[in-house]
Structure formats: C-alpha cells, structure tokens
Amino acid sequence: MKAAKNNNTKTNGKVMQLEEQSWKQIDAWDRQNTIFFIPLSPMEEHGPHLPVGTDFITARDAAREAIRVLTKTRPDLTCVLFPAIPLGYSKLATDFPGTISTHTNAISLIVSDICSSLARFGFKYAVICTFHMDLGHLKGIYRGMKRAMKHHEIKIVEPWGPYFYHKEVEKREPQVGFDTKKEVHACFRETSLMNYQYPYLVDPSYKNLQSIYRDLYSPRVLGKTFKDIGITEGYVGSPARADSDYGRWYFQQIVDTYTQAAVDLVEGKKTRDLPQKTQVLMRSLFWYK
Numbered sequence: 001m002k003a004a005k006n007n008n009t010k011t012n013g014k015v016m017q018l019e020e021q022s023w024k025q026i027d028a029w030d031r032q033n034t035i036f037f038i039p040l041s042p043m044e045e046h047g048p049h050l051p052v053g054t055d056f057i058t059a060r061d062a063a064r065e066a067i068r069v070l071t072k073t074r075p076d077l078t079c080v081l082f083p084a085i086p087l088g089y090s091k092l093a094t095d096f097p098g099t100i101s102t103h104t105n106a107i108s109l110i111v112s113d114i115c116s117s118l119a120r121f122g123f124k125y126a127v128i129c130t131f132h133m134d135l136g137h138l139k140g141i142y143r144g145m146k147r148a149m150k151h152h153e154i155k156i157v158e159p160w161g162p163y164f165y166h167k168e169v170e171k172r173e174p175q176v177g178f179d180t181k182k183e184v185h186a187c188f189r190e191t192s193l194m195n196y197q198y199p200y201l202v203d204p205s206y207k208n209l210q211s212i213y214r215d216l217y218s219p220r221v222l223g224k225t226f227k228d229i230g231i232t233e234g235y236v237g238s239p240a241r242a243d244s245d246y247g248r249w250y251f252q253q254i255v256d257t258y259t260q261a262a263v264d265l266v267e268g269k270k271t272r273d274l275p276q277k278t279q280v281l282m283r284s285l286f287w288y289k
C-alpha cells in the first residue's frame with residue numbers, strides 16, 4: 001500500500017475515568033460542557049487469529065484516544081471515559097466459543113438506563129462508542145438512545161454506524177492494490193487494526209489464512225450464522241494481507257469519528273444518521289427478539 005498519510009502520534013495524558021471519581025467530583029462538572037464516552041461492544045469470535053475482544057478493545061481504546069485529543073484541543077470540555085461495557089448482540093458469530101451475545105432488548109435497556117442515570121443529574125451529552133456493526137446490536141443501541149432522549153434532556157450519538165454504513169472507509173482509505181469491498185469480518189481491515197494496536201495478540205498463523213468471501217448483506221444471509229453459510233473458521237475477507245500502516249490509518253479514522261461527533265454534539269450541530277435503507281432494514285429485523 002502507499003504510505004498512509006497520518007498525523008497520529010498517540011497522545012499522552014491522563015484520561016478522566018468515571019470509576020475513579022467521587023460523587024462530589026462528578027457533581028462539580030459543568031453540565032453544559034461534560035461529555036461521556038461509553039464504549040460498548042461484545043466478546044465475539046474474530047477468526048482463528050484475533051482475540052474475541054477485538055471490537056471491544058478497539059472501541060475502548062479509540063474512545064480513550066478521542067478523550068486525549070479533546071483534552072488538548074478543547075480544554076473547555078470535560079470528557080469522561082465510562083467503564084467499557086463488554087456486551088452486544090451478535091448473531092452471525094454465535095456458533096463459535098467465546099462469542100457472548102446479549103439480547104437486543106437488553107442492549108436497549110442498558111443504553112437507556114445508563115444515559116437516563118446521567119441525565120437525571122443534569123448531564124447532557126453522551127457518545128456511544130461501538131465498533132460492532134451487527135444490525136441487531138445497533139437496533140438495541142438506537143432504541144435505547146431514543147428512549148433516553150425522549151424522557152430526558154440528554155443528547156446521545158452513535159458515530160461509527162453512520163461512518164460504516166455510509167461506506168466512508170471505502171471512500172477514504174489509502175490505495176492498497178486490491179478490492180477491499182469484500183473485507184467484512186476478522187479480515188484485512190480488522191487484522192491490520194490489531195496488528196497495529198496489539199501485535200502480540202495476533203496469532204502469526206494469519207499470514208497463511210486463505211481469502212474467504214461471502215456477501216453478508218444478501219437477504220439470504222440475514223438471520224443466519226457463519227456456520228449456516230459455510231464459514232467454518234470465523235472470518236470473511238483476506239486477513240493474510242494485513243498491514244499495520246493501514247491499521248494505524250484505520251484506528252485514527254475511528255478516533256477522528258468519535259472526536260468529531262462529540263464536538264458536533266456539544267456545539268448543537270446535526271450529527272450524521274444511519275443511511276435510510278439501513279434504518280429500514282434494522283427496524284425490519286423481527287427475528288432479533
């Protein structure tokens with residue numbers, strides 16, 4: 001690949017963690033300028049070569065990094081890291097050990113209860129940081145956000161779903177010399193990401209994995225599991241092509257997306273929604289019960 005242009009040098013600095021504060025310290029935060037970053041992604045198999053926490057670790061670390069960036073660039077804001085929640089709905093990967101799937105309704109209640117609790121004390125802004133894009137998971141998140149925003153004066157955004165489903169990555173990514181449209185799960189992108197962030201957590205056998213492709217968005221696949229559609233190793237794409245330079249670029253995209261959404265939220269700008277057709281599809285998922 002061409003050298004990815006990047007200006008990310010991981011920033012150092014203390015990140016405010018909710019669990020380390022007393023109620024007195026929390027009560028001193030300016031309600032108009034405090035933003036909670038809430039990482040939320042499940043344990044889910046990611047092929048024979050990546051850890052089950054791939055989405056969880058990515059969401060948590062990108063949220064932490066976004067806070068570091070904002071602490072420098074927006075000292076007027078109080079950015080708080082909520083303890084990362086290792087939960088999510090996962091249908092496709094359910095038949096592999098290590099995948100822990102939580103009911104869509106449970107996700108919805110978790111999101112709405114957490115945000116409502118914050119709102120009850122006057123806090124106004126929350127960013128749900130997920131890296132897991134299963135529509136049943138997003139359905140839970142969006143329902144929970146809607147419920148909390150209906151009953152309280154809090155504004156909540158989930159930025160990665162709109163980035164992902166508007167296919168921003170394909171529009172922006174550096175040239176890699178092959179078709180990345182078929183990279184879907186534990187693939188070139190996610191293996192690159194982990195190679196960049198945690199190379200010691202990536203099993204070197206990834207270099208020998210054959211490329212496997214499936215259209216996971218075909219109507220015939222919806223509601224099925226990986227094993228139902230003949231995916232026996234738990235990945236879809238070409239992990240062997242992983243490149244940590246690409247991983248650095250991709251990680252920075254996630255950080256930038258979380259950061260921008262937080263700024264837009266406090267400044268009252270309109271934040272991006274999921275594409276219309278994704279919303280329709282998400283609502284129609286009657287089997288996610």
Ligand SMILES: [Zn+2]
Pocket residue numbers: 046054055131132185186190
């Ligand atoms: Zn993933």
